[in-house]
Amino acid sequence: MKTAASICVYGGTPAGCAAAITAHQEGASVILIEPSRWLGGMLGSGIKPEQDCPVPAAAGGLTGEVILGFGTDPRAIMLAFQEWIESNDIEVIYERRVRAVHREGNRITAVQLETSGPDRWGVPLPASLAAPDALVEASVFIDASYEGDLMALAGVPYRTGREAQDAYGEDVAGVRTVTNWAPVDPYVVPGDRTSGLLPLLDPDHGLPVGAADDYTQAYNFRFYITADPSRGAEITAPDGYTAEDFALVKRYVEHLGPDMESLRGIFPGWLNSGEYNYQRASLITNAPLGVSRWYQDGDWNVRSRLWRHHIDYLRGLHHFLSTDPAVPEEFRKETAKYGLDTSVFPDTDGWPPQLYVRVARRLDGRYTLTHADVLNKTDPSDGVGLALFGVDVYPTRRIPRAHPETGQLGVATEGDMFIGGHLGTGRPYPVPYRAITPQRSDCGNLLIPVCLSATHIAYAATRMEPVFCVLAESAAVAAVQALRERTDVQGIDVGTLQTRLVERGQVIAWAGR
Numbered sequence: 001m002k003t004a005a006s007i008c009v010y011g012g013t014p015a016g017c018a019a020a021i022t023a024h025q026e027g028a029s030v031i032l033i034e035p036s037r038w039l040g041g042m043l044g045s046g047i048k049p050e051q052d053c054p055v056p057a058a059a060g061g062l063t064g065e066v067i068l069g070f071g072t073d074p075r076a077i078m079l080a081f082q083e084w085i086e087s088n089d090i091e092v093i094y095e096r097r098v099r100a101v102h103r104e105g106n107r108i109t110a111v112q113l114e115t116s117g118p119d120r121w122g123v124p125l126p127a128s129l130a131a132p133d134a135l136v137e138a139s140v141f142i143d144a145s146y147e148g149d150l151m152a153l154a155g156v157p158y159r160t161g162r163e164a165q166d167a168y169g170e171d172v173a174g175v176r177t178v179t180n181w182a183p184v185d186p187y188v189v190p191g192d193r194t195s196g197l198l199p200l201l202d203p204d205h206g207l208p209v210g211a212a213d214d215y216t217q218a219y220n221f222r223f224y225i226t227a228d229p230s231r232g233a234e235i236t237a238p239d240g241y242t243a244e245d246f247a248l249v250k251r252y253v254e255h256l257g258p259d260m261e262s263l264r265g266i267f268p269g270w271l272n273s274g275e276y277n278y279q280r281a282s283l284i285t286n287a288p289l290g291v292s293r294w295y296q297d298g299d300w301n302v303r304s305r306l307w308r309h310h311i312d313y314l315r316g317l318h319h320f321l322s323t324d325p326a327v328p329e330e331f332r333k334e335t336a337k338y339g340l341d342t343s344v345f346p347d348t349d350g351w352p353p354q355l356y357v358r359v360a361r362r363l364d365g366r367y368t369l370t371h372a373d374v375l376n377k378t379d380p381s382d383g384v385g386l387a388l389f390g391v392d393v394y395p396t397r398r399i400p401r402a403h404p405e406t407g408q409l410g411v412a413t414e415g416d417m418f419i420g421g422h423l424g425t426g427r428p429y430p431v432p433y434r435a436i437t438p439q440r441s442d443c444g445n446l447l448i449p450v451c452l453s454a455t456h457i458a459y460a461a462t463r464m465e466p467v468f469c470v471l472a473e474s475a476a477v478a479a480v481q482a483l484r485e486r487t488d489v490q491g492i493d494v495g496t497l498q499t500r501l502v503e504r505g506q507v508i509a510w511a512g513r
Helices: 014-025 061-065 074-087 149-153 243-256 260-266 292-296 300-323 329-336 456-462 465-485 494-503
Strands: 002-010 030-034 091-094 096-104 107-115 132-143 178-182 339-341 383-387 391-393 397-402 409-414 417-419 429-432
Touching: 002 014, 002 091, 002 465, 014 030, 014 061, 014 074, 014 132, 014 465, 030 096, 030 132, 061 465, 096 132, 096 149, 132 149, 132 465, 178 397, 243 260, 243 300, 260 300, 260 329, 292 300, 300 329, 383 465, 383 494, 391 456, 465 494
Parallel strands: 002 030, 002 132, 030 091
Antiparallel strands: 096 107, 107 132, 178 409, 383 429, 391 417, 397 409
């Protein structure tokens, strides 16, 4: 089967929906491809539209006018995206993902799709079980996915992992000093290095602070729980569960003692805005560490396995804390009563349908956002949207580490930082058009508003859903302009683009409001 449109948007994320609506409003035909069966990405899976938007006035266009008004209920938000797309008669191809990209010269001509339907808990179909499907032709493509698969399959250069401090002059880049150190022995046989590390630990690669590595920050589910049996789905132990897999949790629990608040940091974690999030102040919490690095550039066999690993980790953690005699009885009983709230995510037995992939691939584009941009130390002339947040990096790994003062062996996390808090510097910074477009020689008809060109540090401040949506609207306007000017996306008149964005209500420069 073959289908075609002027513009193809890949990924039914909030950004993908914003791009599709914008392209339609600007007069282009558009096809939206979504690998799952739901629209809305993370905004339909626990995050709220205004949650990571500290200055709403900086989010213009459709983001400020429509998306920020979708409310706080994940199910309602998901349905709002679906109704928004349907009311504009935009064609959506569900349960299909990109398998291959066809090119002529520096341009994509079509994408070959494959089946990708998720299972009952939202886990994507492994690549080994996928079958070839439709071919979608278009004149311009927008990759609005969290993984950047269309970008990668098109052969466009990208980055993963953490850059070194000296790569872009970022003092906070690369490996960081450890956090959450606890006097917990990391070895299977306490004190015996030859017995090996306990499960849930990574060996320390030994690189110095500031060095580059392939790790990236933790992923997790933004999940809801309830003690009401009428709407709670039991959290069962995973197949092959063994308490030995949680021996590190046992030692950490013994270290914490009967401190209920600290124990709740392990499970359910941090109560964010109705949903539970990763508790960065806890050595161990509701998501695994060290595995996101394999997801970011993995195929869908790897990603599907890691997605399920996040589910099974949370199931096993809950079961351990509900049943193991090493856990204080009061906390065991409290934990055991909780199930997943199926009233929030009824389609997936209470599991959020989207894993929170905080960062995966990042475009190596015509402009690389760095910490200097985040700190308002640059003034690019081609801004197409504003961003504002602190440098928000969740832990990347959990490792054995001696205490820096006493030398006592213990366990710590590494990578965690939140520089500036939610408001960052307090002044929004512009994201240049060049940061969402590849080099012309790499691809002339592709825009990437989600996996944009940024260092690990700058991306950590820019990676918020409202920012993605703002940039996606701008990308779609640019795509239509490229069609009309009969040029590559790098060749359009940026001044004309910026004028049209302002006409649409986008905020591309900050004068203070």
